[in-house]
Amino acid sequence: MACFGTPGILQTEEDVQTFDKGFLLIYAGLPSFITKKYTAARDRIVTVISQILKEGLPTTAHPVILARDKTMQQEGFGTHDRASFITGFFYGVLSNLLKYAFWVLAYTLHVPNDDFNRILTACRGCTDSDTPAPNLTQLTQTTHLTSLLTETHRHVSSTLSIRVAQSNTTITTTSTSRTFTIREGDLVCLPARVVHKDADVFGCGCGEFNAGRFVGEEGKERVFEKGGKVVRKPVAAFGGGASLCPGRHFASLATKSFLCTILTLFDITPLEPIPGVDMTAYGS
Secondary structure (H helix, E strand, O other), X not given: OHHHOOOOOHHHHHHHHHHHHHHHHHXXXXXXXXXXXXXXXXXXXXXXXXXXXXXXXXXXXXXXXXXXXXXXXXXXXXXXXXXXXXXXXXXXXXXXXXXXXXXXXXXXXOOOHHHHHHHHHHHHHOEOOOOOOEOHHHHHHOHHHHHHHHHHHHHHOOOEXXXXXXXXXEEEOOOOOOEEEEOOOOEXXXXXHHHHOOHHHHOOOOOOOOOOOOEOHHHOEOOEEEOOEEEOOOOOOOOOHHHOOOOHHHHHHHHHHHHHHHHHHOOOOOOOOOXXXXXXXXXX
């Protein structure tokens, strides 16, 4: 709420935490009597933001928020629709980008020295000498940072891809040759974590964090296979198909930029082991 220039909304903070705990239940389409507590928290957040918009955003709000709200008004979006969009947008930032940035930094500070030095060298190579701001073009080209981010996603992402079957069909697994019948209207759910921990793709050390796992020969992107076939998307942290995250490139660049800035300006030593990952929450 500080971004809106409106301080001290403690109840809204509690509602955000409640909504976060129940988001997966809502997303999975469970009955409303199970998710009532969480949808009520979501609705209260929308109500608070609606009130802020009705009163008019203060001039102390972030310029991006002011410009976006002006554009949405010009396009005919009402107060409730704008508040609903903002609720979803900021939940995405809180549940994904901020958590992701934390985990990338946390894993970086706990990798072996050789890996850390490669990451630090890559960060310095993306930072101009005249300014601490990283070069965005170089950020997109460094395979070591991309590998670090992808490996972090592989360990902490708990996203789900849910699809509705359009017709009756059967699916036979390649590993066990078991056949499953799917009826029209059934929900098919693919938890990303199952794919990300597949030893047939990532090898027997798939449970360990390896910052350079996705760097192949000559520094190029590594290609993974399963059953003799290339796995085009071994890590699906941003979903896929129609629900592929539209902000995935922004999120990756923002996280790389954050890491480069922190590592080049500060000397940080972790005081405690890396914490465990809460897999009950959505996102990273």
